[in-house]
Amino acid sequence: MVKKANLNYLEDILKLIRLGAKRGKVLLRSKAEIGVNIDSFFIYTLNKKVVGCASLEVYNFKLAEVRSLVVDYDYHGQGIGRKLVKRCISVAKRKGILEVLAVTDQDQFFWKAGFRKSLENQYPMFLKLRERGRIEI
Numbered sequence: 001m002v003k004k005a006n007l008n009y010l011e012d013i014l015k016l017i018r019l020g021a022k023r024g025k026v027l028l029r030s031k032a033e034i035g036v037n038i039d040s041f042f043i044y045t046l047n048k049k050v051v052g053c054a055s056l057e058v059y060n061f062k063l064a065e066v067r068s069l070v071v072d073y074d075y076h077g078q079g080i081g082r083k084l085v086k087r088c089i090s091v092a093k094r095k096g097i098l099e100v101l102a103v104t105d106q107d108q109f110f111w112k113a114g115f116r117k118s119l120e121n122q123y124p125m126f127l128k129l130r131e132r133g134r135i136e137i
């Protein structure tokens with residue numbers, strides 16, 4: 001089930017993010033950063049084991065981002081990622097946010113969750129300022 005995270009789950013979330021970061025799928029985040037933003041995180045538990053996490057980072061009334069979405073590789077394909085994203089979207093809707101963003105190479109997964117590569121005739125554009133690098137934990 002999807003649950004709102006709290007500090008008791010910090011280590012579990014960190015472990016999942018490290019797993020995804022190792023494969024270059026999500027940005028590595030420090031324990032301190034996750035801790036400060038714990039209210040933005042959701043976890044998915046199966047028999048009390050934390051097998052997935054995601055965060056909804058709200059930038060302003062217009063935009064929020066689904067970040068740090070990782071499902072333990074042993075549990076892929078069971079609808080866990082979809083449920084985590086669904087929760088993020090429902091929170092964004094409840095807050096009245098206009099758009100939800102995901103920066104990802106999992107385009108088919110996000111397509112199935114309702115995301116599109118453009119909004120009417122508007123496209124996200126990126127300017128890379130520096131390499132993502134690694135955060136020391």
Ligand SMILES: CC(C)(COP(=O)(O)OP(=O)(O)OC[C@H]1O[C@@H](n2cnc3c(N)ncnc32)[C@H](O)[C@@H]1OP(=O)(O)O)[C@@H](O)C(=O)NCCC(=O)NCCS
Nearest residue numbers: 020025069070071076077078079080081082104106108109
């Ligand atoms: C992306 C990720 C979260 C998906 O989690 P998951 O629990 O395996 O996905 P689900 O089982 O909820 O899949 C939902 C749907 O997307 C599809 N899907 C999932 N991953 C897919 C992929 N890589 N390619 C194509 N379709 C995919 C599933 O088949 C399913 O389709 P269905 O509704 O037709 O059955 C998971 O692969 C992951 O942790 N990846 C590493 C981290 C990452 O890339 N995060 C995204 C960065 S924001």
